[in-house]
Amino acid sequence: MTAGFDLRNIGRIAGVSALPAAMLILVALMVIPVSPLIxxxxxxxxxxxxxxxxxxxxxxxxxxxxxxxxxxxxxxxxxxxxxxxxxxxxxxxxxxxxxxxxxxxxxxxxxxxxxxxxxxxxxxxxxxxxxxxxxxxxxxxxVSEVSARFTLDALPGKQMAIDADLNAGLLTPEEAKARRIEIGTEADFYGSMDGASxxxxxxxxxxxxxxxxxxxxxxxxxxxxxxxxxxxxxxxxxxxxxxxxxxxxxxxxxxxxxxxxxxxxxxxxxxxxxxIGSQFASPHIWIAVGGILFILGLVPAMPQLLILPASAVCFLIGWQLRRAEAAVAATPEPAAATPDPSRIEWAEVSEASACQLEIGYALVPLVDERKGSPLMTRITGIRRQLSKELGFVVPPVKVTDDLSLPGNVYRISVAGVIVGEDEVFPNEMLALDSGDLVTRVAGRACKDPTFGLDALWIPKAAQNDAIAAGYTVVDPSTVVATHLNNSIVGSAAELFGIDDAQALIDNLKAHYPQLAQNLSPQGYSLPRVASLCKSLLVERVPLRDFRKIAEAMVALSAQQLGESELVEAVRQRIGALIVQTIVPSRMPLPVVTFSPEVEVLLNQAVRANPAAEWPFEHGMAMKIVEQIGQAVEPLLLSTRSFALVASPICRSALSRLVRATFPDVAVISYLEIPATKQTEIVATIGAEVPRLATGPDAPMEDHLNEN
Structure with missing residues (x-):
């Protein structure tokens, strides 16, 4: 490779120096007399x-x-x-x-x-x-003139096709850029050839x-x-x-x-x-030409001594080509090596991909290349979009057929854990109940696998009737792709590892070298950076602006915070990033708050058990979840964005409690809301809750009775 590189450099340097000299020689030949030898x-x-x-x-x-x-x-x-x-x-x-x-x-x-x-x-x-x-x-x-005209006319359509493939996830930005350069070069080439002719x-x-x-x-x-x-x-x-x-x-x-x-x-x-050789390699055309020449050679006035040998040559070439085709067809496929039953391969005990989609035999047409692979195209687009949203490269999704599954069932696994399973029907459409139906259509009742909405599986012929009735109709590949998208988002922390953290730091070094130098390894070890990123992803905080996260970590490095304390401190410094994932920057933030009495009880529970993963007593936790559900379910059904706001003391514990039942509800603290951000209180949770757990040494019954 080094020699090739040197030769290319030598050729480039020689070309740069030889071209001006060649032009001077051309001028000299025109104006200066030269000898016959030259x-x-x-x-x-x-x-x-x-x-x-x-x-x-x-x-x-x-x-x-x-x-x-x-x-x-x-x-x-x-x-x-x-x-x-x-x-x-x-x-x-x-x-x-x-x-x-x-x-x-x-x-x-x-x-x-x-x-x-x-x-x-x-x-x-x-x-x-x-x-x-x-x-x-x-x-x-x-030909140059026509080619230039058609190439220029087709240029806008080719540009639009590249943009469509890029938006669909079929092309990377680098591939799209290379394609645009190629079609631009093609247009310039044919335009130049039109003039060069x-x-x-x-x-x-x-x-x-x-x-x-x-x-x-x-x-x-x-x-x-x-x-x-x-x-x-x-x-x-x-x-x-x-x-x-x-x-x-x-x-x-x-x-x-x-x-x-x-x-x-x-x-x-x-x-x-x-x-040309590949297109003239058919034995049939040579044999046909030989037959025509043979018939022509039988005409008495024709020169048989020339035409008949030419006919024989055509027959010979056709015969040789037919023999070659037969030999290729008869060549046996190389026999696969007989597996050693005593040998166990790593592929048998581990999965190469962290994301896996297993499908039943009836769903194979969704990934069949002969039918356009609608599901595979959507999966590629999902990976590309989620990588942009989450801030790290989502690993490839391995799609396999599993005969142990029922025909219409699919199963989604992330990091070896099954996170989703349902069934779809490839020859039908899923009609989602929008809640505002004009009439109802006949179909097989089911639940939407992603959001749990009431839905019907209907024949494709009834699609237009369902749309007119007010249903939202989607095809089976969209159902699976949407479920896969939601499953990957919910399990993003399981997909993120130390290698991904290193990739984030390497990218940071390329653009912000001083920040990266202060972050790792002097400030934080690589496992600690990965742990913080995973904690943020668990609560669906994206890493796409890793520079802000790194700056917050560097600013907090002197405080010697524990893991959970560091996560909360970083969240407070990147609060604007968190809030903008909930609502756009120009809209006020809808919030669900707790009454002062309830918030006091929550804070006391966390202070009494600061190291506990679940500091709330079981009865209290159930009551909190129930009241939160009563407050947020109308908002979830109306697909309205909002955040549950709590004090910084209990935010982390409350988030773990809420996430188990309402994974899409964001739990933030007051300190994470920017001072310039307007808020709108849409609900307040203030009903009485059962006694919290305060530990055997600190009974709180008298205090609860007062409240």
Whole structure:
């Protein structure tokens, strides 16, 4: 790899320094007289460059593989025209000295290739001009023009398709950016090729005019300046002029072929020869051609000695191709190694993915690629969206079919724990009761697996009737995907580990190196950072603005706080981030509060048992949950966002208590609400609650009786 890198650098540096020098040489060839030896070297270099360009064009798998072709074509055309100017000067100045006066290359093309007969050479040049100008150049120019027009017309649609794939989660932002660059380069390429085809056409016309100038100028100079007879001047100067025209026209023809090959190229994994070979490799077409030639060869007037052998060659090629196909078909698949029954692999005892979706056999069509894999597409979009929302990369979801499950049942597992299980019917639709129904439709009653709403499974034909009746209708893949999304959000802390914490710190180092240096490992160990992040994710606080969390941790590092104290202190410093996950910044925060009497009891319970995971007495806890349910259930049913507000002392314990029954209810403290944030009290929990647990050494019965 190091050698390749060095070679690419050397090539880049050489290209940067050689290109200006090459342009100076082009100018020098046009204005400074050169010797025949330099002309010979330049003509050979011109032929070599043309062949190189042709070979690169033929090896390209798609047009953009040779995206520099329009510029290369321009430079090669300028080089050839500069040689025409230089050779014209030599022919007109030294042509009277003989056919070798302009160098051996022009002499060879003027004598050897056309047999010394300048009339034959003139006709050969005209034929080459017709082929190049009328056939190849005109056709390539037309293809370039149409391709440029269609490419530019399709550009907005391609951009919209990329945006749609990006929004659906089928592309990463980096892949979308690369696709946009590619289609922009494609549009620029075909637009440049449309103009570059004019260079080829102009070069062919220039070759014809230069030939005319050389012939007329040579005859005038030979007769009037050098005293040659008209026949001598014609024999010498016309031969040199035609040799000069041919030595320039052949590279021009090669470039025209390269241009035509590039613009007519269709994207393929093979180069041009491989693509053509693969499409002519069918034995049936060769056998059919052989049969037609054989019948044609039976006609008495036809040359049987030529047509019948050609027919036999076609039959032979078809037979060989058929044998090759049969050999490939008969090749047995490599036998799988017989497993050793005594060997146990790690894959048998561990799962590679932390998220797993198991489906019954009837749900396999939802992940079948032949049917579009609707569920797999949604899962990819869910992972991408949740990664953005949660602030870390959600691991891939492993989808497997499990024959032990009933046909329509699916099961969601996170970190090996089953967090969701229900059934869907792939050929039906789920109609959710919106609570405002006009009429009711017939169907199989069930509960929505994600939110527990009343719902019906209905036939697809009844979808429009259900929508008209006021139901919200969703397809089976959406049901599973929504359930999976909710399960991953609820178990995000189980998916987050030390490796994810290290990834957050590494990303912090790239953008805020000083902050990352003070955070870890000097300030906090990696396991402690991971533990704090998991505690925040448990209460559905995202990590997408990890910089704010890190700044809070660094600011609190001198206080030597315990784990739970650190979590509460960090929450208070990032309160604005927490609140904005509940309601938008411009809206007041709806809150459910406790009456002063209830809040005093909650605080006393936590102070009496500060280290307890569940400091509330069972009866008291049940009463609290009941009253909270009475207050928040109307808000949950109306899908209204709100927060349950408590004092900082009891917030953590109360959150654990509420989360077990109402996982979607956010429990925050007064200190987490920004001073500038407006609040709106939508409910107050103030009923009497049973006695709290205060420990055997601190009975509170008298105090409770007073309350």
């Amino acid at each position: 002309l010979d070297i330049s003509f050979v270099a011109n032929i070599m460059i043309s062949l190189l360009i042709l070979m690169v064009a033929l090896q390209a798998s798609k047009p953009l593989d040779f995206s520099a072709f329009p510029t290369v074509l321009l430079l090669a055309t300028l080089f050839r025209l500069a040689l025409n100017v230089a050779s014209t000067r030599v022919v007109l100045v030294h042509g009277h000295e003989g056919t070798a006066a302009a160098g051996h290359v022009i002499e060879a093309f003027g004598q050897v290739l056309i047999g010394g007969d300048y009339v034959v050479g003139l006709f050969v040049f005209v034929v080459l001009m017709i082929i190049n100008l009328i056939v190849i150049t005109k056709g390539a120019g037309r 004019k260079f080829v056409k102009g070069d062919a016309v220039a070759g014809l005019l230069i030939l005319f100038v050389n012939i007329v100028g040579g005859l005038i100079l030979g007769v009037f300046s050098h005293g040659l007879s008209l026949s001598e001047a014609g024999s010498t100067y016309i031969t040199l002029a035609i040799g000069d025209a041919l030595v320039a026209q052949i590279p021009a023809l090669l470039l025209s072929i390269a241009a035509a090959a590039i613009v007519t190229r269709v994207a393929s994994p093979f180069d041009l020869s491989g693509q």
